[in-house]
Each structure stands twice: as structure tokens, then as C-alpha cells.
Amino acid sequence: MHTRRPDGFSRRRALQALVLAGAATALPKGFAVSPQARRLGVALVGLGGYSRDLLAPALQLTRHCRLAGIVTGSPDxxxxxxxxxxxxxxxxYSYDDMHRIADNPDIDVVYIVTPNHLHKPLTLAAANAGKHVWCEKPMAMDAGEAESMVRACRDNKVQLAxxxxxxxxxxTRRFMAMAQERPFGRIVQLRADAGWFGWRQGxxxxxxxxxACGGGAMYDMGVYCVNAARYSTGLEPVAVRAWDETARRDIFAGVDETMRFTLEFxxxxxxxxxxxxxxxLNTLHVDCxxxxxxxxxxxxxxxxxxxASDGTRFPAQLGERPRMQAEQMDxxxxxxxxxxxxRAPGEEGLRDMRVLDAVFASVRQGNExxxxxx
Structure with a gap:
């Protein structure tokens, strides 16, 4: 990241305005809102790569929210x-004085984009400050933490997404609908694989x-598989069997490099x-x-x-990144x-955390x- 000069800053805003105007007609149906609706002020909590490279640029493309603040443990x-x-x-703000955000009327929502072990304490701090919370996945370290996050937001009458x-x-939303429509009859089985080769050293x-921070493939990528299995079937899993297949123990000491698991619905x-x-790995396949x-x-x-097997195609629809993140936040x-x-309230994340708890328990119990x- 580098500091931009004031003239570059102005040009950037002008270009973004033109891009947004040109893209407006391509936005999905239902994206528009009444003109009188105000834009919500969002504070990004955690300024790592996802915030820097995707969320902050996406906020410049949104129609219903804007970047209004930052919270970081790295003052530099x-x-x-x-x-x-x-x-x-x-x-x-810093993580330590984030409670002061309660006094800032320009900030309506905090978006927590930190290592996983900070999700719960920062969510509780934001909720107690009266701010709505958007929290990255995985929601928490375990279902117990997730339950406390849901409860804190409910008690403070703020939303948790x-x-x-x-x-x-x-x-994806079409697949969610197909789980109910069953165009090819009863769902028999599915496969959901999510992974990438090569460790980022940044x-x-x-x-x-x-x-201790919630590292490992299951927390990071496995949540995509769990969530996809749930939304593709419209069902909740009743049991899990899991196998930790980590090969490079010299690198992945104490966390999983590869996890294989089976969900019973x-x-x-x-x-x-x-x-x-x-x-x-990046495939979701449903057999009916x-x-x-x-x-x-x-x-x-x-x-x-x-x-699909009948020749139906599902072409890409949202455009290049960070359009997906802009759609999500809008x-x-x-x-x-x-x-x-x-669309994905705290209870949705809690259900996934219960599955993750069962995955890790199965590994501890010898793949039972x-x-x-x-």
C-alpha cells in the first residue's frame, strides 16, 4: 500500500463515480432502493489484505453504504x-479503544475482518457500542463463542450478519432455490471441495x-464446503466423520493442511x-x-x-472483483x-460452527x- 497524493485522490473518486454510473444498469434485479434511503457508515476492523484489496475498494462501488472509519492494531x-x-x-480507532465508536454517529456498522480469535471480543465490543456488526467467516472459534455473539447483538438490538x-x-442463489425446487428429483449426494495450493508467506x-488464532484449512476454506453443503440441500447435517490428512507437518504444526470430511443429512x-x-480445489457438484x-x-x-446435465449453463453474472463484495455489503x-x-444472519454462522465443532471432535476421537x- 502507498500514500496517494491529493490530486490522485480526486481523480480516483471521479473515476469510481463514472464506473459506478456505468455499472448501475448491470446490477442485479432488486439492487435498487428508494432514493431517500441514507448510506450507512461502515468501519473496517482489521486492515489486512482482504480489507485493503477488496472491501475498501468495494465500498467505493456500493450504493447504500460508505467507508466511514477504520479500526486497527497497526498504527503504521x-x-x-x-x-x-x-x-x-x-x-x-485501535482495538483497545474501539468502545469509543459508540460516540461516533457517522459509523453505523463495523465489519470485523481480523484473525478468527478476535471475532468474538470485537463483535461484543461493537454490539455493546450500539453498532450493527458484519463479521467475516468463520464466525468464531467454536459454537459457544458464536452463541454469545448472537446473544450480544440481540440484546443490544443490532443486526449481526x-x-x-x-x-x-x-x-449460488439459484442453487439455493434448486434445493427446494428439485428440478432433477431428489438430491442423493453432493461434493464440495475448496482449497488452494501454495502457502502465502505475507x-x-x-x-x-x-x-490459537484459528488457523488451518478447515477454518479458512472448509467453511465454504460446510455452508455450500447446507445451502445446496436446504437441510441441516446430523452427523460428521472427519480425517486430518495433513502432509507437511513441518509447516502446518498444530493446524490442518488438508481435511476430508463426510456430512450426513x-x-x-x-x-x-x-x-x-x-x-x-473449487467445485460444488450435486447428484440427483x-x-x-x-x-x-x-x-x-x-x-x-x-x-447441469440437461445442458443448462450458469454463466458468471456479477462482473470482476470486487463486485461480489459490493453486492454483499449493499x-x-x-x-x-x-x-x-x-441473508446470512448470525444464526447461519452458528450452524456452521456446530458442524466445525463436530469435525474437530471426530478427528480427536480417531475419525469416529x-x-x-x-
Whole structure:
């Protein structure tokens, strides 16, 4: 990241305005809102690569929210962010003084984009400050933490939405509808694989090797598989069996490099899943009585495409990154403005955390079948 000069800052804003105006007609149906609706002020909590490269640029494309503040444990990052986005001193906070955000009327929502072990304490701080919360996945370290996050937001009468960006992607939403429509008959089984080969060595990602921070493939990528298996069937898993297949123990000491797991659903539906930091995996495939359909890739930042056994194609729809993140934040902002539940509320993240708890329990118990808590 580098500091931009004031003249570059102005040009950037002008170009973004032109891009947004030109893209408006291509936005999905239902994206528009009444002109009188105000834009919600969003504070990004955690200024790592995802915030820097995707969320902050996406906020410049949104119609219903705007970047109004930052919260960081790295004060050296602040000057560049202020120069890039014109954030005032009053919109800058540290993790330790984040409670002061309660006194800032320009900030309506905090978006928590930190290592996983900080999700719970920062969510509780934001909720107690009276701010709505958007939290990246995985929601927490375990289901107990997730329950306390849901409770804190409910008690403080603020919304909690989980950053399941795929649930805002049109092809994914079509698959969610097909779980109910059953165009190829009863769902028999599915496969959901999510992973990438090659470990990122940047400072932003070092925590992903630390078990105390929620590192490992299952937390990072496996959540995509769990969530996809649930939304593709419209069912909740009742049991799990899992195998830690980590090969490079010298690098992945204490965290999983590769996890293979099987989810059992009602109606004898089975989901077979693999997640990995050592393999390139990105497919969601659903087998039914009279055919099949799939997305591959199914969880990329853009270009998610698919096909079905009857020749149906699912072309990419949202455009290049960070359009997906802009859609996600706009839809979550609309849920707040319209007083309705977001597409992926805290309870959605909690259900996934119960599955993750069962996955890790199965591994600890020698790959035994473990029931998912209800």
C-alpha cells in the first residue's frame, strides 16, 4: 500500500463515480432502493489484505453504504488509509479503544475482518457500542463463542450478519432455490471441495498457521464446503466423520493442511468434502435422481460458473472483483435500512460452527462418527 497524493485522490473518486454510473444498469434485479434511503457508515476492523484489496475498494462501488472509519492494531497503516480514503482522525480507532465508536454517529456498522480469535471480543465490543456488526467467516472459534455473539447483538438490538459473500452471488442463489425446487428429483449426494495450493508467506497471513488464532484449512476454506453443503440441500447435517490428512507437518504444526470430511443429512443425503492449503480445489457438484448440476469454480471472488446435465449453463453474472463484495455489503446495508433480517444472519454462522465443532471432535476421537449439536 502507498500514500496517494491529493490530486490522485480526486481523480480516483471521479473515476469510481463514472464506473459506478456505468455499472448501475448491470446490477442485479432488486439492487435498487428508494432514493431517500441514507448510506450507512461502515468501519473496517482489521486492515489486512482482504480489507485493503477488496472491501475498501468495494465500498467505493456500493450504493447504500460508505467507508466511514477504520479500526486497527497497526498504527503504521493509518496514514496511508487516511490519504487513500479521506478518513478523518475521528474515524480512526485501535482495538483497545474501539468502545469509543459508540460516540461516533457517522459509523453505523463495523465489519470485523481480523484473525478468527478476535471475532468474538470485537463483535461484543461493537454490539455493546450500539453498532450493527458484519463479521467475516468463520464466525468464531467454536459454537459457544458464536452463541454469545448472537446473544450480544440481540440484546443490544443490532443486526449481526456473517460475511458469506457467496450467498449474495446469483448462481449460488439459484442453487439455493434448486434445493427446494428439485428440478432433477431428489438430491442423493453432493461434493464440495475448496482449497488452494501454495502457502502465502505475507505478514497478513502468518496467523493462519497459529492454532490459537484459528488457523488451518478447515477454518479458512472448509467453511465454504460446510455452508455450500447446507445451502445446496436446504437441510441441516446430523452427523460428521472427519480425517486430518495433513502432509507437511513441518509447516502446518498444530493446524490442518488438508481435511476430508463426510456430512450426513436427513433423507440419506451425503456430502463428501475436502478442504486444503495444499491442493487447488473449487467445485460444488450435486447428484440427483435424474441428473446433476455443479458450479466450478463455486467460491472464487469472480467468474463462478456452472452447468447441469440437461445442458443448462450458469454463466458468471456479477462482473470482476470486487463486485461480489459490493453486492454483499449493499444487501446487508439494505437489510438494516429496511428493518429485515440479512441473508446470512448470525444464526447461519452458528450452524456452521456446530458442524466445525463436530469435525474437530471426530478427528480427536480417531475419525469416529460425531453427531452435530442441535
Amino acid at each position: 497503516k493509518v496514514p496511508a488509509w487516511q490519504a487513500e480514503y479521506g478518513i478523518p482522525d475521528s474515524g480512526v 456473517i460475511g458469506y459473500r457467496m450467498q449474495h452471488e446469483p448462481n 505478514a497478513d497471513d502468518a496467523w493462519r498457521l497459529d492454532p 436427513p433423507d440419506d443425503v451425503i456430502a463428501r468434502c475436502v478442504t486444503s492449503f495444499g491442493r487447488n 435422481e435424474r441428473g446433476w448440476y455443479e458450479l466450478s469454480p463455486f467460491q472464487s471472488y469472480d467468474g463462478n460458473v456452472g452447468r 444487501q446487508d446495508a439494505l437489510a438494516i435500512l429496511e428493518g429485515r433480517s440479512p 462418527r460425531v453427531r452435530v449439536a442441535g
